[in-house]
Amino acid sequence: MPVLYSLQFMMKMTIFPSVLMIAIFLMTLLGGNQPKNWVGNPGSDLLWIKFIAGPGDASAMLNPLVFRYAIGGLGSVITYSMMVGLVLCVLIGLNATKIITEKRLEFYREAQSNANTTAYYVAATVTTTIEQGFSAFVGSVLAYLILNPSASFVVYLWNFFMLSWLSVSWALLLSIIVPPKSVSTVVSFFMAFFGLLFCGQVRLLIKLAGCDVQTKETYLLYYHFHFQTQPGHFKALYSNPTLAVFAGIVSPLRFFVEGIGVSEARCLPQQSGYTVADEAFNYPEYEQSYPYAFDRTFMARTDAGTAIVQSCSGWFWWVPASLVVGITIRIAGAVAIHLSDRPKQGKKTIRTEIVDDFNKCRSGEKSIFQSFILIGILGFLVFSGFFALSCWLILRENPEEFSRFVMAATE
Numbered sequence: 001m002p003v004l005y006s007l008q009f010m011m012k013m014t015i016f017p018s019v020l021m022i023a024i025f026l027m028t029l030l031g032g033n034q035p036k037n038w039v040g041n042p043g044s045d046l047l048w049i050k051f052i053a054g055p056g057d058a059s060a061m062l063n064p065l066v067f068r069y070a071i072g073g074l075g076s077v078i079t080y081s082m083m084v085g086l087v088l089c090v091l092i093g094l095n096a097t098k099i100i101t102e103k104r105l106e107f108y109r110e111a112q113s114n115a116n117t118t119a120y121y122v123a124a125t126v127t128t129t130i131e132q133g134f135s136a137f138v139g140s141v142l143a144y145l146i147l148n149p150s151a152s153f154v155v156y157l158w159n160f161f162m163l164s165w166l167s168v169s170w171a172l173l174l175s176i177i178v179p180p181k182s183v184s185t186v187v188s189f190f191m192a193f194f195g196l197l198f199c200g201q202v203r204l205l206i207k208l209a210g211c212d213v214q215t216k217e218t219y220l221l222y223y224h225f226h227f228q229t230q231p232g233h234f235k236a237l238y239s240n241p242t243l244a245v246f247a248g249i250v251s252p253l254r255f256f257v258e259g260i261g262v263s264e265a266r267c268l269p270q271q272s273g274y275t276v277a278d279e280a281f282n283y284p285e286y287e288q289s290y291p292y293a294f295d296r297t298f299m300a301r302t303d304a305g306t307a308i309v310q311s312c313s314g315w316f317w318w319v320p321a322s323l324v325v326g327i328t329i330r331i332a333g334a335v336a337i338h339l340s341d342r343p344k345q346g347k348k349t350i351r352t353e354i355v356d357d358f359n360k361c362r363s364g365e366k367s368i369f370q371s372f373i374l375i376g377i378l379g380f381l382v383f384s385g386f387f388a389l390s391c392w393l394i395l396r397e398n399p400e401e402f403s404r405f406v407m408a409a410t411e
Contacts, residue, residue, distance in 0.1 A: 169327075173333040199247075266307060314378070328387050328389075
């Protein structure tokens with residue numbers, strides 16, 4: 001029997017990483033960025049443009065052609081990050097719910113025996129984070145080896161791990177507040193719907209890579225139409241603080257897509273349309289003619305001074321925000337596990353608990369420092385503090401670089 005249980009445990013622990021690796025392998029092999037995606041020839045004779053357009057119109061017409069190779073290559077990178085990120089967050093989210101759903105009866109039994117509910121939740125959180133984090137690490141190694149990208153391995157390691165961090169946070173919270181029979185459906189829908197709808201939606205970048213723009217009017221038509229039809233596109237996220245906070249909290253892909261996209265864009269050479277050198281002191285004068293303001297679809301708007309400086313070391317402005325958002329959601333889960341299914345845990349309802357606690361504190365039977373009300377107030381304050389910190393980290397700017405490189409492009 002011990003041997004049988006050991007075999008069952010090993011199979012259970014290896015099935016999910018195997019499925020995840022197969023999914024990443026196939027998606028990276030079939031949909032990953034290839035060297036041909038960066039190849040593009042705008043043509044050797046563009047002299048005719050000056051005879052039909054003025055300087056301003058010629059600049060708008062030439063940008064999509066001259067920088068076509070960079071636009072197309074980066075478009076395929078972001079498309080890949082959206083696809084593989086969606087598969088990752090759904091699979092990791094579904095697997096992370098098992099520690100709550102499969103052991104719900106054991107949890108009720110231990111809670112009725114006055115076991116520490118908070119300790120149980122912390123143990124479940126730490127265990128699941130380590131398990132899914134390891135799976136994400138293996139996935140990042142596999143994706144990096146197959147893609148052979150320009151950015152460093154640390155970029156993919158951090159992005160994959162932080163994606164699992166956010167996915168696990170929401171999976172634990174949803175598995176607590178959603179009925180067991182509906183957990184899989186709700187988690188899959190949540191990850192896919194909010195993940196894709198508020199991840200930045202870079203359709204403009206992809207469309208420009210595949211079209212031949214012949215006039216300024218056609219270029220502006222594509223720019224306007226594809227921006228206005230995306231509720232969670234980067235321009236809206238960086239111009240609407242409320243939407244930015246909402247997307248940063250509910251969308252597991254919000255930072256994943258932008259983190260990989262900006263890191264790969266930073267690795268492009270100078271004069272590719274996306275990067276400049278540190279000594280480019282005359283750059284702001286020509287800022288409007290540099291296509292990053294449009295074709296990057298407003299990524300890294302609050303840290304553009306760093307994002308446009310050529311480097312292959314990656315872009316990690318988003319890491320603190322992602323980390324604190326995950327902690328905030330986990331705190332919400334800790335509160336939810338104390339409030340949900342209290343009768344099944346052998347506890348009084350919230351209303352009865354508050355009334356009894358108040359009467360005992362008033363009569364002196366219980367110290368105020370041991371009261372349920374005080375613990376609830378402290379929990380609310382801790383959650384509010386981390387929520388406020390999450391909002392600040394999502395909205396924070398680099399004031400000096402922001403005013404230098406971004407203000408003119410976002411007006």
